[in-house]
Structure formats: structure tokens, C-alpha cells
Amino acid sequence: MIEAVGLTKRYGERVAVDNLSFTVRPGQVTGFLGPNGAGKSTTMRMILSLDAPTSGRVTVNGKAFTALDNPMREVGALLDAKAIHGGRSAYHHLLCLAQSNNLPPRRVDEVLDMVGLSGVARKRSKGFSLGMGQRLGIATALLGDPRILMFDEPVNGLDPEGILWIRNLMKSLAAEGRTVLVSSHLMSEMEHTADHLLVIGRGRMIADCTVREFIDRNSALAVRVRTPDSAFLAEAVTRSGGKVAAQPDGALLVTELPLQRVGDLAFEHGVRLHELSPLQASLEQAFMELTRDSVEYHAAVPSTSQEVR
């Protein structure tokens, strides 16, 4: 379990983490989400006592990280996969860590096997691809067989196979009853991996809830309608308080009216329907909606649908 209370970090005038209080529980994957610069890495560094909070505190299993007797057995973390001595082989990198942390050397082969690096274990890690480097970083985190695991943007730059592997690994670690905290700015990724979400923007907590609750609370349900009488139905919907956007495939996307009401309107106006379906916004859409005001840098986004009226 990881617990933060009023956790705050300032760098001069800049407040990187602003009064965060949260609990990361065992047995589930907790997604730590936020746009670039939201304060995710700073929070993770404070959990590991690599940065000192300006105020507030964070504990791991009830203790400050520095007070843990054998940190590698309690917490494993992947913060920066590149922070590895390139001249060493994966095997020797892990063996050094095992020896200096009083861990059994057989654990090195076990974790190399778990991350699929056994075949290249004796090669210098300097020649490793991004994906191999990530796997080695994950092997390092798993070395002490810790009950708490933290991964900072673990899928960054990975190919689809690597992403799927990491996703399944996170889930299986949580299914074993471990505490798994994984940061990402990729909402679509968290949608498939996380059970619980901590969403931050500009250092502040925006949401602390399950993935389902997050989508339900933050995304309006839209209704997709296809009809040969689009213009007529669009007018009727708009008059009844709905909003209509034309989709590139000719369908209409209706918001602010429930599906039943759209169906009834079509019936009342004698409009033939070829499709009437609910469209739940994805986590990506819900997240962008929620953090719109807390993104550090905005760029113009080309619109994908056209307002009808």
C-alpha cells in the first residue's frame, strides 16, 4: 500500500505537485494519469525518496521509503529504463544488484526468464533496443520479488507486442495481490490496463476513482443515428435541445439527448432510421475533456466532425 497525505513539491515558483492525497491499494492496477508535466514522475520520485516533499508525506507499507529495511524486497520501480550501465550485460547488471541487496543469485535467471531476456542476458546492454531496455528495467524492478511495483511510462516507444506484454504483466502482478502503480499520459493504454485511476493535472488531483466511474462521470453518452432524412432529423433534435454533429460517414452524432428521446423524435416525425446506437466516449475523450484546462502546452487540433446546425 502507498499512502500520500498533502504531498507537495515546489521547484522555486513552480508547484510541480500540489497537495496530493491518495492511497494505492494492493490487488489492482492503479493508473497514474496526467498530461505532460502534470507531476507524475515527481510524485513517483517522492514515493522512492529520490526527491524530498516541500510539505506533506508519503509512506510505503506505513513507512517512509528510507525507513524500509530491505527496499528492493518491498518496492520495485522502473523510472528511467536508460539509467543502466551500458557496458555491463543484463545478467551482470542484475547480479550486482542482487549481491548488493542480499538477494539470492538464482533470482537473476528467474527475472530474466520472466521478461524474456534469457537469450541475450550475456550481451552488453548498450546494444539493447528500446524494448529490450524496458524489459531489463522491469526485470530490475522484479528482482527483489516486491509486493509493491511502480512503473513510470513503461510502454513508451514500445511496439504493439511489447505493449501487450507489459499490459498482461501488470495485470498478472496485480492478480497475485501486489500493489501496481503505473503512470501514463496515454489514456487509451490505461483503459485496457488499469482498474483504478488517479488523474492529475498541474500537480493537482482531478479524479480518484475506478475506470468505469471515470468514463461515466466525465463523458457524455452520445447517440449515433443514420437516416436518409438527416437534415430533417437534425433540425428536430436541435429544436428539442440536442446537439448534432455530422460524421464523415454520413451518420449524425447526437449529444445532450438520451437515446430513447432521439428514437421517439424520429418516430414522431416519421423519419426512417437505419441505425440508432449508444456511443460511450472512450477514456481518451473523457480524459481530454477533464484535463483540457490543465494541459501545459496547447496546439491547434484539426476537427474531425462538422457541426450541422
Ligand SMILES: Nc1ncnc2c1ncn2[C@@H]1O[C@H](COP(=O)(O)OP(=O)(O)OP(=O)(O)O)[C@@H](O)[C@H]1O
Ligand atoms: N528538477 C526540476 N526542477 C524544476 N522543475 C521541475 C523539475 N522536475 C520537474 N519539474 C517541473 O515540474 C512539473 C512536473 O514534472 P513531472 O516530470 O513530474 O511531470 P510528468 O507528469 O511526469 O510529465 P511527463 O509526462 O512529461 O513526464 C513540470 O512542470 C516540470 O517542468
